[in-house]
Amino acid sequence: MSEIRTEDMVINMGPQHPSTHGVLRLALTLNGEIVEDVVPHIGYLHRCFEKHCEAMTNYQQVVPYTDRMDYLTSMNNNFPWVLAIEKLLKIEVPERVAYIRVIMAELNRIASHLVAIGTYGNDIGATTPFLFCFRDREKILDLFEKTCGARLLYNYMRVGGLSHDLHKGFAEEARQFIKEFRPTIKELNGLLSYNKIFIERTARVGILPADVAINWGVTGPILRASGVKWDLRKNDTYSLYDRFQFDIPVGTDDVGVIGDCWNRYMLRMREMEESLKIIAQALDTLPEGDVKAAIPKRIRPDPGEVYVRTESPKGELGFYVISDGSATPFRVKARAPSFCNLGALPEFSRGVMVADLIANLGSIDIVLGEVDR
């Protein structure tokens, strides 16, 4: 009896697919349900961010462009940009500005992680946690809206300052949010994190060892889930992060193994609690001051170059800026965490099942606006 001839099936996943989180296209080679190979194709959302920066009339005008990179974490995108230009200009910002920046970045981190967790639940087949996450994210967006008028693309930070001071009553509202949000984390843990089916689906799936992660330049929650205690807020501290007490969660092996999907998911849960701690501390010691006083009228840095990196919710977000002494940057290079993290996807997705591939992709938490820029 001759053997039955079988063939691998090449199937196209995306750019219009509910689980590719935007316009990502994956070319899958499948052997039945098993993924033999996966090739990500990117570029559907490419907007020439870096080239645009060179064509601006001044450095402040780049801020709204950074908003649009990872549109779920706009505050965190403004952050390294303004830090980089301030470093080029060698100016200090008032204490209050730095405090507000940290508060906003951490609030935005929670908002971003909520989307990551919610959509991840959706990828695994649970629709309800998604809506619960969005309900809580809404409260953060309301805070942002009251302060700066925008709900998604804030254009809030300025080189040397901020566009608006906090609105009256921000501190009370933020404290109220912290109080309301802590029980929600418990609720989500009960509904999703420790759900038997969810653990079955994510624990021991898509294991990314630490050395492989480092080789691929993976950063952020994914790297920490692989057991590497690397967080730029601590390891290469910037702004005021050295003043606050918080822990860096790393992957554990109590439910799955270090570096699996469950750990990548759970790490974000734990990071949200740490962010709450930072916000609470910053609110308690928030100084008074004028947030627009130090904004320079004219920005013409001396010729030179600078690389500033910060810990965005997705990983290391860095801007490399070369100044030739004119009013516009000579060259800008953005180091986008989603792009680097996506590169590692094929590495831990070969040989898994289709459903696991979705789990792996969701656990990276990419935003295509940042992958393609």
Added chain:
Amino acid sequence: MESIQAILNNPYVFAALMALAPLLWILPYALFAIWFERKVSAHMQDRLGPMRTGGWHGWSQSIADLVKLLLKEDLIPAKSKHGLFMLAPYVVFVGSYAAYAVIPFTSAYVGSEINVGIFYFVAVSSLVVVGILMGAWSSNNKWSLFGAMRSAAQIVSYEIPGTLAILAVVMVVGSLSLQDIVRAQEGWFWNWFVFGKFPFLFIAFLIYFLCSLAEVNRTPFDIPEAESELVAGYHTEYSGMRFAMFYLAEYANMFAVSAVAVTLFFGGWQSPFGTFLSGPAWGVFWFLSKGMGFIFLQMWLRWTLPRLRVDQLMYVNWKVLMPFAFVNIIFVGLWMMIAQ
């Protein structure tokens, strides 16, 4: 008048009318259940769901959707197998509708009083797989084919423990007729089989309920149409009225398996309180409300649980449900032998 009587006396006309009777229930039920599912999911998720169409809580949303689907262009992919593609949704619906022939809505009405009722139900509901495979294969879409393969594997394997669980009840009653099974549970609710021969028939009920979820592709066993993986599974390429037929079949099927669960384990059309509010008319009420209770349970599960992976699904079936179902049958058999 006499001529109408004569027509009604014609056995073929009578049979046709009896065959159409379940439609009187299925059509309004499906419209209601789709609206209800949206409301249930919305309230579980801190939303409101449809609120505008028709005024009170968007009660006519499903009707509006149905009209929209009816008026839509009937899209048929150019490279599909046209005949099969057009036929498939009806085959699926026939599969689930034919099952209604033996469902005893009340003591006075059952579509066809055949003495192998439950056997017929198990057999005819397998037709659904044929329709699903047909539709997926003919739509010439790799994702659809994927969904259909999963679906076929799932439905065929879950039928085995499901049937074994049904068999336990059949052994107790000694009849395959659904009316006989209901009559065997006469009296107060503790006479229902779910509480009988404790705990063996209760285990049988759990096994049957899980298998029925798998058979109608509901969460956590909804991998054939897993939205986040396969877009929409086997009905990806369908739109308009044909898509509505798939939907109608799904909801009809949901009620069919719920009805069988009610009949086998929850007393069918019997009142829970002995002779209180019993009789053919109240029987319909009890039967439908018990059935809708199960529908709600299915919705509740769907909006709470994540989805299993395809290999885990098979694991649950072959390594958990199957041995339990077999052991259960042995114990029920022993009980029956000792009781005699």
